[in-house]
Amino acid sequence: MDPARAIADLRELHRLTGGPEGARRVAWTDEWERARAFLLERLDQLPVVVEHDAAGNLWALLEGDSEEIVAIGSHVDSVPAGGWLDGALGVFGALEALRTLAAAGFPERTVALVDWADEEGARFGRSLLGSSAFAGTLDLDAAAALIDADGMSLPDAVAAHGVDFGAMARAGEGRRERLAAYLELHIEQGPVLEAEGLPCGAVLGTFGVERWRAVVRGRAGHAGSTPMDRRADAGVAAARAIVALQGIARDHGGVCTTGRADFEPGFVTAVPGRADILVDQRHLDPGGLAAMRADAEQSFAAAAAEEGCELTVEPIWRIDPVPFHPGLVDAAADACAVVTGGEAKRLPSGALHDASELARICPATMVFSSSIGGVSHAREEDTAEADLERALAAYGELVQRVVAGGVP
Ligand SMILES: [Zn+2]
Numbered sequence: 001m002d003p004a005r006a007i008a009d010l011r012e013l014h015r016l017t018g019g020p021e022g023a024r025r026v027a028w029t030d031e032w033e034r035a036r037a038f039l040l041e042r043l044d045q046l047p048v049v050v051e052h053d054a055a056g057n058l059w060a061l062l063e064g065d066s067e068e069i070v071a072i073g074s075h076v077d078s079v080p081a082g083g084w085l086d087g088a089l090g091v092f093g094a095l096e097a098l099r100t101l102a103a104a105g106f107p108e109r110t111v112a113l114v115d116w117a118d119e120e121g122a123r124f125g126r127s128l129l130g131s132s133a134f135a136g137t138l139d140l141d142a143a144a145a146l147i148d149a150d151g152m153s154l155p156d157a158v159a160a161h162g163v164d165f166g167a168m169a170r171a172g173e174g175r176r177e178r179l180a181a182y183l184e185l186h187i188e189q190g191p192v193l194e195a196e197g198l199p200c201g202a203v204l205g206t207f208g209v210e211r212w213r214a215v216v217r218g219r220a221g222h223a224g225s226t227p228m229d230r231r232a233d234a235g236v237a238a239a240r241a242i243v244a245l246q247g248i249a250r251d252h253g254g255v256c257t258t259g260r261a262d263f264e265p266g267f268v269t270a271v272p273g274r275a276d277i278l279v280d281q282r283h284l285d286p287g288g289l290a291a292m293r294a295d296a297e298q299s300f301a302a303a304a305a306e307e308g309c310e311l312t313v314e315p316i317w318r319i320d321p322v323p324f325h326p327g328l329v330d331a332a333a334d335a336c337a338v339v340t341g342g343e344a345k346r347l348p349s350g351a352l353h354d355a356s357e358l359a360r361i362c363p364a365t366m367v368f369s370s371s372i373g374g375v376s377h378a379r380e381e382d383t384a385e386a387d388l389e390r391a392l393a394a395y396g397e398l399v400q401r402v403v404a405g406g407v408p
Contacts, residue, residue, distance in 0.1 A: 001100050001393055001397075002096060003390075003396075004389070005096055005099070006093050006095065006392050007385065007388055009096075010084065010085065010088055010089065012038070013035060013076075013084075013088055013092065014084040017035045018084055020379070021081050022083065022378065022379030023078040023081070023083060023084055023088070025077050025082070026078065026120070026122045027117060027120065027122065027123065027129075028123060028157040028158060028160070029123075033161065035076045035077075036076060039058070039076060039092075040058075042095055043095070043113070046062070046098060046099060046102050047102055048060040048061055048098070048102070048113070049061045049063075052162070052163075053172075054167045054168055054169075054171040054173075055130045055138075055163065055168045055171035056117035056118075056130055056158060056161060056162070056163040056168075057115065057117050057131070057134055057171060058114065058117075059112050059113070059175075060098065060112065060113040061110060061111070061112045062102055062107065062110065062111045062113075063106070063110055064106055064107040064108055064109045064110040064111060065107070065108050067110060067178060068109045068179075069109065069112050069175070069178045069179050070109050070110070070111050070399070070403050071112045071113075071182045071358070071362075072097055072098070072112070072113055072114070072182075072184070072399055073091055073094045073112075073116065073354075074087050074089070074090020074091050074094065074115070074119075074184050074186055075087040075115060075116045075117075075118075075119035075130075075354060076091050077118055077119055077122070078120060079120050081378070081379055082120075082122075082377055082378070082379070082381070083375075083376055083377065083378060083379065083382070084382075085187045085369070085381060085382070085383060085388075086186070086377065086381060087186070089187055089369065089383075090184050090185040090186050091113070091115050093185040093391075094113045094114075094399075095113060096396065098111060098113050100400075107403045107404075108404050110178075111399075111403055116128075116130040116131045116134075117129060118130055119131065119353075124146040124147070124154045126143055126146055126154070127352060128352060128353075128356070132357045133168045133169060133171040134171040134172045134175075134176065134357070134358075135357040135361050137357060138169065140165075140166075143165075143168075176361055176362075179358075179362040180363070181325075181362060181363045181407075182355060182358035182363070182364040183328070183365060183366070183367075183395070183398060183399055183402060184353060184354060184358075184365075184367075185366070185367045185368075185369070185392070185395040186353055186366055186367075186368060186369070187368070187376060187383055188347075188369065188371040188374070189350075189371055189376035189377075189381075190351075190371060190374045191371070191373065193347070193368060193369075193371070194372060194373070196345065198336075198343065198370060199340065199370055199387035199388075199390035200336045200339065200340070200367055200369050200370065200387070200390060200394045201336055201344075201346060202329050202332035202344065202345070202367060203332070203348070203349050203355075203365060203367065204323065204324060204346050204348045204349075205322050205323035205359070206284075206321065206322045206348070206350075206351070206352050207254075207255075207282035207283060207350050208283055208320045208321030209317070209319050210279075210280075210282075210289060210292070210293045210315075211278075211280045211316040211317045212279050212293075212314060212315050212316050213276060213277065213278055213314045214241070214275075214277040214279060214300050214311060214312075214313050215277075215311070215312045215313075215314070216238050216274065216300070216303075216304050216309050216311055217234060217309055217312075218234035218237065218273055218274070218307060218309035219232040219271070220270055220272065220273025220274075221270070222269065222270070223269045223270060223271060224269070231307075232273075232307060233271050233272060233307050233309075234263065234273055234274050234309050235272035236272075237304045237309045237311075238263075238272075238275035238303075240303040240306070240307075241277070241296075241299055241300040241303040241304070244303065245279070245296060248292055248296050248299065249281075249292065251295070252291055252292045252295070253288060254281060254283035254288055254289065254292050255281070255282050255350065256280070256281045256282075256292065256296065257279070257280045257281075258278065258279055259278050259280060260276075260277070261275060261278070262275070262276045263275050277300075278316070279296065281293055282350060283321060284323065285321060286320060286321055289321060297313055300313070322359045322360070323359075324355070324359055324363075324364055324365040324366070325359070325363035325408055327363070328363050328364065328365035329365050330407075331365075331398055331402065331406065331407045332366070332367050332394075332398050334401075335367070335397040335398040335401065338393075338394065338397055339390040339393045339394045340390065353366060363408040367398060368391070369388055370383055370384065370387045370391070372384065
């Protein structure tokens with residue numbers, strides 16, 4: 001691997017499809033096609049077969065001794081005004097790994113670079129579109145109803161880029177069964193590696209999510225004329241429950257967030273009669289996630305009762321945790337230890353990635369690079385160059401090992 005070559009590609013990509021306002025590679029737009037055209041130019045120089053599958057995912061296959069495919073990649077699409085590394089690092093890191101393997105002759109297993117279509121869901125709100133179609137988990141009816149801000153439907157938008165929406169579910173046909181492993185390099189988008197002074201780490205899996213709404217109903221009243229001992233203050237109940245979430249997250253080793261709380265009537269002179277609270281809980285372990293959710297509901301109910309209020313809870317959205325393949329996680333940790341000269345950090349991913357979809361159908365793992373300040377989905381997103389080089393080197397090491405048949 002020559003990490004400097006991958007970094008030069010990333011800078012050139014950013015020159016072509018980014019700038020002072022950040023990356024502009026929103027899926028199903030001309031700028032996204034420009035980014036893909038740049039990737040195709042680079043792939044033209046390699047002995048690979050390039051194909052688009054039925055969901056618009058771009059594949060470049062380097063034939064090996066065995067039919068089994070080791071897939072490597074990420075996504076070149078970005079959010080509007082996004083970072084230069086989110087997604088692109090994984091695609092151009094995979095390109096550099098492919099170049100290295102091609103230069104060495106026939107690899108032991110077939111290697112495929114893949115650029116998943118529309119990972120971000122920035123325009124239609126459906127993340128992991130191409131990878132979920134490939135994995136067979138895309139709900140086509142729900143996706144068919146999606147509309148962008150200009151009123152264009154997702155089926156029309158993908159058709160403008162050569163994809164027959166009705167055929168998207170066939171994306172994995174003939175290839176899904178051949179996948180031996182999926183390996184993805186990605187920027188952490190969080191502060192953990194930087195805080196520990198590490199350039200890269202092995203990813204254990206992606207968090208499961210429980211997202212729900214709590215509604216606390218008390219009694220609205222006048223702020224002046226309602227005595228303190230005659231109140232059923234939904235705001236106070238909500239506040240107690242929100243604060244208790246911190247302890248629940250710590251007890252279970254997960255994360256809990258109240259992203260929004262609204263009071264009604266919502267005047268400075270009114271005792272809140274109703275509070276609407278949006279809760280998001282995430283954990284790597286299914287049991288941990290379920291326990292965190294149960295404790296939180298119990299705590300909300302207790303806080304409501306203490307203030308003489310009533311509680312109702314409505315689910316909004318949930319997803320199970322996706323643990324990565326233990327043997328591949330070990331291999332990724334070893335590869336990171338090679339470049340750090342010691343510590344092999346393992347960490348969970350708080351965000352979902354294409355690897356979350358691939359892990360449903362084949363052994364998968366990821367390598368994270370550090371992320372300055374943990375900033376992502378913003379033009380300020382960056383990684384120290386020395387860390388980028390070492391993360392790329394670790395990823396290259398991992399790919400070499402897996403392609404050689406060491407794991408899984
Ligand atoms: Zn990404």
